[in-house]
Amino acid sequence: MAIPEGEIRHGIRSARTTITDVARVAGVAKGTVSRALSGHPDIAERTRLRIRKIAARMGYVPLSQAQAIRTGRGRAIGLVIQAGDHDAYRPFLAEFLAGLSAAAASEGWTLSVTTADDIPATLDRFQALRQERKADGFVLTRAMIDDPRTDALIEAEVPFVLYGRPHGRRRAPAAWFDFAGETAMAEAVGRFAALGHRRIAYVGGGTIYTYSALRRAGYEAGLQMAGLPLDPALIQEGVLGRAAGRDAAAALLASDDPPTAFLYSTDMAALGLWRAARDRGLQVGRDLAVIGYDGIPEGAHAEPPLSTYGTDARLAGERLGDLLIRRIRGAPLESLRETAPATFVDRGSLCPPPNTSGS
Amino acid sequence: MAIPEGEIRHGIRSARTTITDVARVAGVAKGTVSRALSGHPDIAERTRLRIRKIAARMGYVPLSQAQAIRTGRGRAIGLVIQAGDHDAYRPFLAEFLAGLSAAAASEGWTLSVTTADDIPATLDRFQALRQERKADGFVLTRAMIDDPRTDALIEAEVPFVLYGRPHGRRRAPAAWFDFAGETAMAEAVGRFAALGHRRIAYVGGGTIYTYSALRRAGYEAGLQMAGLPLDPALIQEGVLGRAAGRDAAAALLASDDPPTAFLYSTDMAALGLWRAARDRGLQVGRDLAVIGYDGIPEGAHAEPPLSTYGTDARLAGERLGDLLIRRIRGAPLESLRETAPATFVDRGSLCPPPNTSGS
DNA sequence: ACCCTTGCCGAAACCGGTTTCGGGCGCGAC
DNA sequence: GTCGCGCCCGAAACCGGTTTCGGCAAGGGT
Numbered sequence: 001m002a003i004p005e006g007e008i009r010h011g012i013r014s015a016r017t018t019i020t021d022v023a024r025v026a027g028v029a030k031g032t033v034s035r036a037l038s039g040h041p042d043i044a045e046r047t048r049l050r051i052r053k054i055a056a057r058m059g060y061v062p063l064s065q066a067q068a069i070r071t072g073r074g075r076a077i078g079l080v081i082q083a084g085d086h087d088a089y090r091p092f093l094a095e096f097l098a099g100l101s102a103a104a105a106s107e108g109w110t111l112s113v114t115t116a117d118d119i120p121a122t123l124d125r126f127q128a129l130r131q132e133r134k135a136d137g138f139v140l141t142r143a144m145i146d147d148p149r150t151d152a153l154i155e156a157e158v159p160f161v162l163y164g165r166p167h168g169r170r171r172a173p174a175a176w177f178d179f180a181g182e183t184a185m186a187e188a189v190g191r192f193a194a195l196g197h198r199r200i201a202y203v204g205g206g207t208i209y210t211y212s213a214l215r216r217a218g219y220e221a222g223l224q225m226a227g228l229p230l231d232p233a234l235i236q237e238g239v240l241g242r243a244a245g246r247d248a249a250a251a252l253l254a255s256d257d258p259p260t261a262f263l264y265s266t267d268m269a270a271l272g273l274w275r276a277a278r279d280r281g282l283q284v285g286r287d288l289a290v291i292g293y294d295g296i297p298e299g300a301h302a303e304p305p306l307s308t309y310g311t312d313a314r315l316a317g318e319r320l321g322d323l324l325i326r327r328i329r330g331a332p333l334e335s336l337r338e339t340a341p342a343t344f345v346d347r348g349s350l351c352p353p354p355n356t357s358g359s
Numbered sequence: 360m361a362i363p364e365g366e367i368r369h370g371i372r373s374a375r376t377t378i379t380d381v382a383r384v385a386g387v388a389k390g391t392v393s394r395a396l397s398g399h400p401d402i403a404e405r406t407r408l409r410i411r412k413i414a415a416r417m418g419y420v421p422l423s424q425a426q427a428i429r430t431g432r433g434r435a436i437g438l439v440i441q442a443g444d445h446d447a448y449r450p451f452l453a454e455f456l457a458g459l460s461a462a463a464a465s466e467g468w469t470l471s472v473t474t475a476d477d478i479p480a481t482l483d484r485f486q487a488l489r490q491e492r493k494a495d496g497f498v499l500t501r502a503m504i505d506d507p508r509t510d511a512l513i514e515a516e517v518p519f520v521l522y523g524r525p526h527g528r529r530r531a532p533a534a535w536f537d538f539a540g541e542t543a544m545a546e547a548v549g550r551f552a553a554l555g556h557r558r559i560a561y562v563g564g565g566t567i568y569t570y571s572a573l574r575r576a577g578y579e580a581g582l583q584m585a586g587l588p589l590d591p592a593l594i595q596e597g598v599l600g601r602a603a604g605r606d607a608a609a610a611l612l613a614s615d616d617p618p619t620a621f622l623y624s625t626d627m628a629a630l631g632l633w634r635a636a637r638d639r640g641l642q643v644g645r646d647l648a649v650i651g652y653d654g655i656p657e658g659a660h661a662e663p664p665l666s667t668y669g670t671d672a673r674l675a676g677e678r679l680g681d682l683l684i685r686r687i688r689g690a691p692l693e694s695l696r697e698t699a700p701a702t703f704v705d706r707g708s709l710c711p712p713p714n715t716s717g718s
Numbered sequence: 719a720c721c722c723t724t725g726c727c728g729a730a731a732c733c734g735g736t737t738t739c740g741g742g743c744g745c746g747a748c
Numbered sequence: 749g750t751c752g753c754g755c756c757c758g759a760a761a762c763c764g765g766t767t768t769c770g771g772c773a774a775g776g777g778t
Contacts, residue, residue, distance in 0.1 A: 016490060016764095018763090018764060018765085019764060019765060019766095020764075020765095028727075028728080029727070029728045029729070029730095030764085030765080030766095031727080031728070031729080031730090031765095031766075031767075031768095032726090032727060032728075033765095034765065034766055034767085035727085035766085035767090038766085040767095042725080042726065042727075043726070043727075044725075044726060044727085047726080047727085061490075061491070062764080062765065063428065063491065063492065063763095063764060063765070064424075064491055064492075064493070065423075065424040065425075065427040065428050065433060065491075065492055065764085065765090066424075066428045066733090066763075066764040066765035066766085067764085067765060067766075068424040068733095068765095069422065069424050069425045069428070069733050069734055069735080069764090069765075069766095070732075070733045070734095070764095070765065070766045070767075071733090071765090071766070071767095072733095074424060076471075076493070081453060081456060081457070083453065083454075083456075083457040091450065093452050093453050093456075094440060094442065094452050094474075095442075097440060097452075097472060097474055098440070098442040098474040101472065101473045101474045102474070104473075105473065105484075105487075110471050110473065110488065110491065110493045111471065111472055111473065112435075112469050112470065112471055112472075113456060113460065113470055113471075113472050114460045114463075114464065114469065114470065115453075115456055115457040115460045115461070125464075128464075129469065131375060131420070132420070132422065132423055132424075132469065133422065133423075133424055134423070134435070134469045242660060271660070298657055298660075301601060301630070301657075375734095377733090377734060377735085378734065378735060378736095379734075379735095387757075387758080388757070388758045388759070388760095389734085389735080389736095390735095390736075390737075390738095390757080390758070390759080390760090391756090391757060391758075392735095393735065393736055393737085394736085394737090394757085397736085399737095401755080401756065401757075402756070402757080403755080403756060403757085406756080406757085421734080421735065422733095422734060422735070424734085424735090425733075425734040425735035425736085425763090426734085426735060426736075427735095427763095428734090428735075428736095428763050428764055428765080429734095429735065429736045429737075429762075429763050429764095430735090430736070430763090431763095719778105720777105720778090721776105721777090721778090722775105722776090722777085723774105723775085723776080723777095724773105724774085724775080724776095725772105725773090725774085725775095726771105726772090726773090726774100727770105727771095727772090728769105728770095728771085728772100729768105729769090729770090729771100730767105730768090730769085730770105731766105731767085731768075731769095732765100732766080732767075732768090733764105733765085733766080733767100734763105735762105735763090736761105736762080736763080737760105737761085737762080737763100738759105738760090738761075738762090739758105739759090739760085739761090740757105740758095740759090740760105741756105741757095741758085741759100742755105742756090742757090742758100743754100743755090743756090743757105744753105744754090744755085744756105745752100745753090745754090745755100746751105746752095746753090747750105747751085747752085747753100748749100748750090748751080748752100
């Protein structure tokens with residue numbers, strides 16, 4: 001039984017095809033194979049094509065570990081999850097990871113994840129993963145104002161992309177992906193105004209995150225476009241989580257001239273409105289209008305369900321993964337900045353203000 | 360300025376210490392350093408200690424990639440998340456990852472995660488990660504009956520651990536960690552019975568998972584211990600998710616002799632009871648008693664909150680990570696099997712049956 | 719006809735580890 | 749006093765890649 005020519009691999013258990021195998025079959029030096037596959041200009045076009053074809057036929061994939069020891073890069077993207085962080089984004093995590101790993105896999109990359117409890121621990125994990133060459137760059141979730149993570153990574157010349165946009169005094173040069181929360185907020189105000197609302201409250205999220213200022217600005221822009229005054233008494237900031245969302249709503253409802261519409265910058269906080277409303281004998285979707293932001297699944301199970309601007313966590317993961325890989329490969333920052341729109345999901349928590357008959 | 364002796368590393372940016380550096384300082388061959396650190400018996404105890412101390416002082420950590428190319432193992436554990444899977448466990452994901460990565464980090468290992476939409480894709484990911492040596496073994500979430508993943512991994516001689524216990528005709532030899540769901544179920548029945556309930560319904564989860572049979576058996580054991588008959592009319596199986604949980608409850612409530620207590624094998628399904636009850640003018644915690652299982656955060660925000668048997672996802676991750684690493688290092692299967700108790704969290708969804716005054 | 723580029727590729731060093739092989743040395747046995 | 753045997757360790761090969769260096773041949777210019 002002669003070995004079939006071409007050495008085509010079959011079966012699951014077979015050992016890897018190495019660069020030496022390819023070189024032998026192609027009748028060239030292994031250095032030539034390496035250069036041909038990585039697109040080195042020194043190799044003639046004819047030769048490159050021939051080697052590429054042979055490598056593909058033999059199912060050759062360079063072992064990233066072996067590459068890493070010479071090049072320092074192992075085709076892996078890193079993600080450090082803030083475990084002690086507020087759990088607002090946890091429902092998205094699976095989707096986000098799915099997008100990220102899909103983007104990675106489509107380029108033959110993989111994903112290393114770790115968790116850390118706080119910022120110093122996060123920086124340690126960056127360092128460790130980078131030192132071990134188990135991540136060539138990082139995805140940073142939830143961009144913060146004057147983000148210490150970006151400072152550290154820029155200092156160490158490690159590539160990264162931001163989920164969210166950089167902001168703050170020392171605004172770091174960064175690649176990023178973000179949903180246009182400010183547009184959503186402005187549009188939401190417009191929706192309320194179109195229904196006849198004139199007292200529209202805004203409940204903002206964690207002020208250390210850069211999304212906060214953006215969404216707040218969108219709210220204010222929306223008021224201006226609708227010709228409504230900006231009333232500081234209708235604004236609450238730094239509201240994270242359901243309990244805080246309830247307290248914020250309770251405080252707003254307790255005023256002399258309470259709002260009839262509530263714009264929350266996070267769904268999780270928005271869900272706190274239900275109880276605050278019930279405590280005053282009011283019902284969301286009949287007496288009060290509310291719009292949230294994020295699109296968390298729990299919102300769909302409230303009574304009535306929460307209307308919101310949904311963000312596609314899987315898309316975010318995909319885009320961020322793609323941007324990071326391109327960044328690591330050397331693409332300039334300016335070409336690596338994207339926003340996507342948040343899409344309105346009307347579930348029934350909107351209504352006209354109480355004492356208005358029709359529009 | 361002479362270079363300080365001992366070559367102690369300082370600062371964040373410094374290049375890695377390599378085995379050659381250590382060998383030079385210790386005045387031995389690098390092969391000796393390698394053997395000393397990996398505990399090879401050929402090295403004298405005195406020498407081993409001396410080299411260990413020097414390596415520690417210089418902050419030397421072997422580059423896993425370089426080891427991997429020779430040994431085939433890169434100190435990484437793999438996790439393939441079923442993205443298309445029912446989202447019941449998603450709330451836990453962050454905690455679970457935190458536990459896994461903590462276990463990995465404590466041994467100097469890392470975690471590679473990917474997602475896949477179905478079983479064949481999952482097997483592909485196993486293969487790819489293994490082939491690329493980016494995972495030395497895998498954690499399998501949600502053990503299934505006659506699990507095709509275990510078959511494939513055993514066949515390929517790849518180490519793995521199971522979250523859940525193996526079950527089925529071809530029960531695979533495996534290492535595992537699991538919470539004692541059957542004990543929780545039996546105990547829950549006892550709680551209901553102690554309150555005076557005699558019609559206790561059981562709503563089981565996905566029948567392809569091995570937890571299903573275990574929890575069902577616990578329910579039946581609980582009935583027996585309480586001296587209650589087993590009534591098939593009180594049992595629903597294959598109920599996954601809130602909507603299905605509602606339908607199951609509605610069907611049970613529509614019978615001639617409806618149950619007064621509901622034991623759900625998953626919290627997510629249990630949350631469906633609230634709407635089914637309201638549709639019949641009943642209120643959970645007053646007219647109906649319910650206990651769930653899992654301990655998802657949403658349960659705490661229902662009205663009244665859902666009493667449940669909580670599982671500690673972080674603990675699960677930690678234990679599974681530890682077991683897998685030991686498995687990869689060659690520990691025998693029999694020593695790598697653990698269960699932990701689920702802990703009862705009383706939040707107020709329990710009550711005596713309606714037409715009973717006191718106990 | 720000669721020299722100098724330039725294009726293309728082979729040979730070998732190198733990356734940072736592990737593992738095989740063999741040899742020096744100390745020791746006890748004969 | 750040898751011989752033989754184990755204990756330790758050095759030297760070198762090896763893993764699977766990348767990269768440097770240099771040489772050969774073809775082509776162009778004078």
